[in-house]
Amino acid sequence: MFKLRRLLVIALVLVYALVFWNAKPLLAAEGGEIGPDTFVEVFTYIKEVHINNPDSATLYRGAIEGLIDTLDDPYTEYMSPEDFEEYTRYLDNTYAGVGIELLPGEGYPKVLDTIDNTPAKRAGIKPGDLLIEVDGVDVYNEPLDMVVQKVRGPEGTTVKLTIRREGQEDFVLELVRKSINAPTVYKEMLAGGTGYLRVYNFSSDTANEFRKALTELIREGAAQLILDLRNNPGGYLQAAVQVAGNFLEPGELVVSTVDRKGVRTEYRTEETPVFKGGDVVVLVNEYSASAAELLAGALQDHGVAVLLGSRTHGKGTVQGLISLDSGGALKITQARYHTPKDRIIDGQGLAPDVQVLTPGLQIVAARRYLEQPEKVTITFELDSPEAFVNGESVVLLYPVIQRSGEIYLPLRFVMESCGWRVDWQERDGSIMVSGSGLDLVLYPGDGRVIDSGRSRPETLQLMNENGATYFPVAGAQIFGLDLKIDGSHVSIEKSL
Numbered sequence: 001m002f003k004l005r006r007l008l009v010i011a012l013v014l015v016y017a018l019v020f021w022n023a024k025p026l027l028a029a030e031g032g033e034i035g036p037d038t039f040v041e042v043f044t045y046i047k048e049v050h051i052n053n054p055d056s057a058t059l060y061r062g063a064i065e066g067l068i069d070t071l072d073d074p075y076t077e078y079m080s081p082e083d084f085e086e087y088t089r090y091l092d093n094t095y096a097g098v099g100i101e102l103l104p105g106e107g108y109p110k111v112l113d114t115i116d117n118t119p120a121k122r123a124g125i126k127p128g129d130l131l132i133e134v135d136g137v138d139v140y141n142e143p144l145d146m147v148v149q150k151v152r153g154p155e156g157t158t159v160k161l162t163i164r165r166e167g168q169e170d171f172v173l174e175l176v177r178k179s180i181n182a183p184t185v186y187k188e189m190l191a192g193g194t195g196y197l198r199v200y201n202f203s204s205d206t207a208n209e210f211r212k213a214l215t216e217l218i219r220e221g222a223a224q225l226i227l228d229l230r231n232n233p234g235g236y237l238q239a240a241v242q243v244a245g246n247f248l249e250p251g252e253l254v255v256s257t258v259d260r261k262g263v264r265t266e267y268r269t270e271e272t273p274v275f276k277g278g279d280v281v282v283l284v285n286e287y288s289a290s291a292a293e294l295l296a297g298a299l300q301d302h303g304v305a306v307l308l309g310s311r312t313h314g315k316g317t318v319q320g321l322i323s324l325d326s327g328g329a330l331k332i333t334q335a336r337y338h339t340p341k342d343r344i345i346d347g348q349g350l351a352p353d354v355q356v357l358t359p360g361l362q363i364v365a366a367r368r369y370l371e372q373p374e375k376v377t378i379t380f381e382l383d384s385p386e387a388f389v390n391g392e393s394v395v396l397l398y399p400v401i402q403r404s405g406e407i408y409l410p411l412r413f414v415m416e417s418c419g420w421r422v423d424w425q426e427r428d429g430s431i432m433v434s435g436s437g438l439d440l441v442l443y444p445g446d447g448r449v450i451d452s453g454r455s456r457p458e459t460l461q462l463m464n465e466n467g468a469t470y471f472p473v474a475g476a477q478i479f480g481l482d483l484k485i486d487g488s489h490v491s492i493e494k495s496l
Contacts, residue, residue: 073333074143075319081327086149091235093184093203096155096177100125102148103231103287107140108132109147112231115182119175125163132170133162155179187213192371195222202235202291207242214246215274224279224370230309234290244295245271247304255294257318257335280305281366284352289313297339297350306353309362316345355421358413360394375495378417382488389417398468407490408463408470418494431469449478
């Protein structure tokens with residue numbers, strides 16, 4: 001028994017020695033600041049002792065990424081030589097990829113669209129699909145630009161994408177990258193003398209593409225303009241400044257950048273404007289970021305355009321690219337954007353002048369704002385996935401519902417189609433409908449209707465379905481809407 005106890009004591013002493021053999025250096029550093037010596041010491045012990053026998057390159061890369069992580073800044077990052085080359089191609093809009101346009105999603109990136117005649121289009125990837133893995137690596141909560149760089153790569157190489165589609169099991173597509181050279185500006189002449197320009201991102205060619213497209217629209221008779229910056233992640237600051245020069249006089253302030261020392265740098269227009277005097281509506285949403293926001297903010301501040309849509313992303317910082325002697329680059333946040341009226345974009349975004357949160361309605365609402373029709377007519381066909389607003393087809397995210405012989409219409413869609421603003425009040429769950437002579441507060445729980453601060457005698461029993469609020473067609477009169485029902489055909493009309 002004594003021999004066994006002695007053996008146990010010896011074993012415990014050995015364990016203690018093995019576990020705490022390095023305790024003295026650690027205790028010596030207690031209370032002191034961590035500096036280069038501590039880093040070298042930890043690095044050396046990990047390299048020489050750790051069971052995984054890590055190589056130095058892996059440790060250095062991890063140390064750099066850990067250093068950057070402490071900044072809590074998703075826009076500062078280290079780029080390997082390969083990543084840097086790919087990023088430069090992206091900014092110049094010449095790259096090899098699969099032709100997929102991604103948006104930030106709730107955890108996983110969401111497919112906005114696919115480019116025609118590309119591997120993604122031919123493989124059947126659809127808008128709304130989620131990208132789960134790239135080459136077997138999960139991309140949950142990764143910065144979007146990092147995911148994009150993983151999808152892109154040398155032409156002729158293969159990339160495996162794991163796709164999640166509602167109602168299906170996840171599936172893997174193996175695609176061969178090809179050269180993509182899509183333009184950054186799209187133009188279209190709409191009815192009523194309205195020109196439409198969409199800018200996908202701000203590359204080195206965007207300013208020239210934009211000026212050419214705008215000039216062509218003016219020749220075609222565009223008297224007013226819709227500038228679509230939705231889902232635009234930004235790009236070159238100077239490209240956005242040059243685009244602003246199409247609307248502002250030479251020497252006008254477009255944006256200021258302010259660094260950590262308070263040093264302000266101003267960026268002003270140099271070009272002669274080509275679109276003067278006409279009304280402009282700029283479409284924005286929560287994915288309009290960076291250079292797109294500075295352009296929208298400048299046009300808003302100078303009073304040459306109104307913003308329509310939803311609040312912008314709030315990515316109001318400037319990143320510089322520093323080439324490293326060892327290869328690769330450091331993309332580092334250096335300053336914050338300030339609009340001409342000294343508004344800060346970062347973390348706040350820009351509030352639209354006209355709020356329209358229904359994506360499919362935003363172009364329709366912009367045309368209504370510019371063309372000023374005498375009335376708006378909304379027509380629904382029961383069991384149809386679309387509606388018509390002044391004759392224009394709009395896909396319904398929330399279609400018409402029939403319950404117990406009653407027809408229910410999507411509240412936000414109808415209200416925003418009529419030019420009203422809809423806001424949900426978090427404090428009490430009420431819904432505010434306002435604008436154009438209307439000031440109503442609706443209470444979904446008990447059906448109360450408050451009109452300009454006074455309770456109305458009638459009630460409006462709202463219904464919630466799939467996260468959307470509906471109202472019965474019989475309640476159209478509360479909003480002053482003319483209602484017609486002809487079999488499966490429902491029509492609502494409002495004078496403007």
